[in-house]
Amino acid sequence: MEQVKGLLIDLDGTLYHGKNMIDGADALIGKLREKNIPYLFVTNNSSRTPEQVAAHLIGMGIPASPEEVCTSSLAAASYIAHESPGAKVAILGEEGLRQALKDAGLEVTEEQPHYVVQGIDRSFSYSSLAKAVQWIQGGAISVLTNPDLLLPSDTGLTPGAGSLGAAIEAASGVKPVVIGKPSSILMKYATDRLGLSPAETVVVGDNMRTDIAAGANAGCRTVLVMTGITTSENMESHMTAAGVRPDYICQDLSEAADLLCTE
Structure with missing residues (x-):
């Protein structure tokens, strides 16, 4: 090499x-x-902040700092901020995604968002699905942090962001921009x-x-x-x-x- x-x-x-x-x-x-x-x-993984990822690594004995961490949430936030600085975004996701979007200067809202950004969301519900579909059909751009269908857990494989995204895509008829x-x-x-x-x-x-x-x-x-x-x-x-x-x-x-x- x-x-x-x-x-x-x-x-x-x-x-x-x-x-x-x-x-x-x-x-x-x-x-x-x-x-x-x-x-x-x-x-x-879109759920964790860089600080949380680094702490997880350090806890196992692997040297790490938040500055060395690059997540699909950070990349999604950067992508949207570059395409539409200050855009309004609706979030279906967890802490890592929410923090990344806010830190990129994007406005988090549920009123006429320009983008619907979806990652792993363990509070996902029928109401979440309905809102996402309505926003996307109303013209919002669909962004998926990562297409992983399954995630490993202590109890076996569980649905990942891609499985939730598949439901949104099927209902809205719109393919998302995939970041991860x-x-x-x-x-x-x-x-x-x-x-x-x-x-x-x-x-x-x-x-x-x-x-x-x-x-x-x-x-x-x-x-x-x-x-x-x-x-x-x-x-x-x-x-x-x-x-x-x-x-x-x-x-x-x-x-x-x-x-x-x-x-």
Whole structure:
């Protein structure tokens, strides 16, 4: 690999599983810091603020700061603020999304919004669905933070933002602007924050259909780690489904550290 100028690193399935750090995650981040290789933690999770994400990582023993966190909520807020500074937005989501939109100078409202921004929303209801559909049919632009259909939890898989978005899309008849992986919008936001071009950036992740596809869509190099969703048994089928192949494959994070941190 040519000398790495910057990394975009996935979180769940790549550095941890739920509340448990994956072996080598702390060492990988430690080596990147030691060698002054710029990186960002890039996640589709829209519910947490950067401070909450960093605290979650630190709690598992992985070095982190809020400034190193890049969420789909932050990218959604940046996208809307760039397209329509000061726009009125209606939110179907949680704290991370609400804070990001407010911090971007957008006006949160339920009266004739210009945008309907939806992420994971564990208080989602029929009333929420009805309001979203009415706003969108009234001309508001539909924005989906991330298309994940399912999320892991302590009790098994649960519906993700994409499942809620599917209901809104079916009822409104309008496809949303998708921000998170595999969309390149999140990746462009992240590379801009690093001050690098996609060609100078490497995406590290465990999921062919989100992490690796997003990296390829954005023009980044990609490293697949076999620490989560993708396994030796399903790798070929996942590559076929994603329509892309990673530039490099590492069996674990120790191998990834050797690849990415070599002078």
